[in-house]
Amino acid sequence: MANILWSNIFRKGESELQVITRMWQETPLFNNIPERHIAFLCEKMHLRDFKAGEVIFTQGDQGAGAILVLEGEVRVSAQKTELALLGSGDFFGEIALAAPERRTADANATTHSRLVYFLRQDLVEWIEYEPRLGAAFLLNLSATLAQRLFEANKLIAAET
């Protein structure tokens, strides 16, 4: 099972950094950002292992950045209602990239998961050196947050 997952994530001859770079590149956050700049950022990111059932964060925790699921599965919920089930290549917690706000939902690993942390401070430092690309990234981030808000509004409208 592990080998199938492994071969799904890693293409032939790809290093871990290349996989992480490719996965972030495929997210809307890095639209129009050249690969070598994404790779530079990915070098600063942090890989963490979570056991099945382990808490990643809970509502109200201080958030330090966005998280990409490299392997495994993550359940995002609020007030015990499941909001999303995320798999390899998905990301969450991006509000913490925009502002030092508290987490708005709970996140748990449902299987053994490997997660990549992209911290806000690394983004801030990168923007200082690459303001033009930083502006492009922030526009992507705004669009992603707007999309999430739109989806949340739709969910609330459906419930009422």
Add this chain to the structure above:
Amino acid sequence: MTLQQSPYLQTLKLLAIVIAVCLASFYLISSVLIPVIISFTLYALFQPAVTYLVRHDVNHSLSIVIVLVVLLITSMLMIGFALPALLEQVSLLQARLPEISSQLGRLLTEYGEKLSAKVGADIDVSAITLSFLSKSSSLGQAVLINVSNGLFNFIIIFILVPFLTYYLLKDFKRVRNALMNWLPNSSFELGWLIYYNVSTQLQAYVRGVMLQSLIMATFTAIGFSIIGLDIPVLLGAITGLFNLVPYIGPIISIVLSLLVGAAMTPFDPTILYLSVVVIVSAQIFDNAVVIPSIVANAVNLHPVQAILGILIFGSLFGTIGIILAVPAIATGKIVFKNIYADMANASLKAG
């Protein structure tokens, strides 16, 4: 909630552990504490330059070498230009020391006699003067011993600092990441938040304070030469250096410039008033212009917290304690605030 479960107490407990670990680390490296502090200061100052070069496709190690070589050449040039003038001023001050003590003795006798006449009591001015002079001479001897010890320390610093700075610039982030990876998953984000808040504040503080000292040194050196005080460059440099110690440093600078002014021949009290005017106007300029634009928000401490901290750290750890008091208390405040926010949230969820 019981008192033992209070997030405030839990945070205090955790903070006490952090302080104990820091003190133990300082104790372990106490013999090389000064070179370590200087190296970290240089790291904070020059790390942005290295990152700038790396971002422009220069190899990391080469970027560090370029920055260190530029720093070394600049310091050599500065020492080459400034050292002869500074040494000349130190020897001038040395030559004037007997004059300063006799002038002080004369002043004390004069004012003592006036005071005795006014209050009608008999004050033994000569005894006070004698005790002052003997204390000054033993202080002078202590200074000489310190200078010879200082030379040995200077050599150690001169050898150690470039090595330490090179390796900090090269490997600090790698070592830091490895250490942060030891954090359990539950504290990983909190750990990084605290680290970033502390390091951002400390780096801003170090850069701000260095620039502030340079501005103060230039301001007072120019002021002292305009009013015609002796050894203006040396006094300016000392004032800039003492400015690293908030609140207490400027008072020491005033006393020092008054001593030099009192030793000038012919004695002119105007020079004493003018030196105080120079330092006070430098302080006004510092507080009104330099601090708000350069050091502002670097540390968010109430003046009372800062003064008490300086006095307590000074009595516990001496000169190093005085210099490190403000950044250490600011760091403690950030650590406490972040851990407390986390504990309070956890206790809220636990009900």
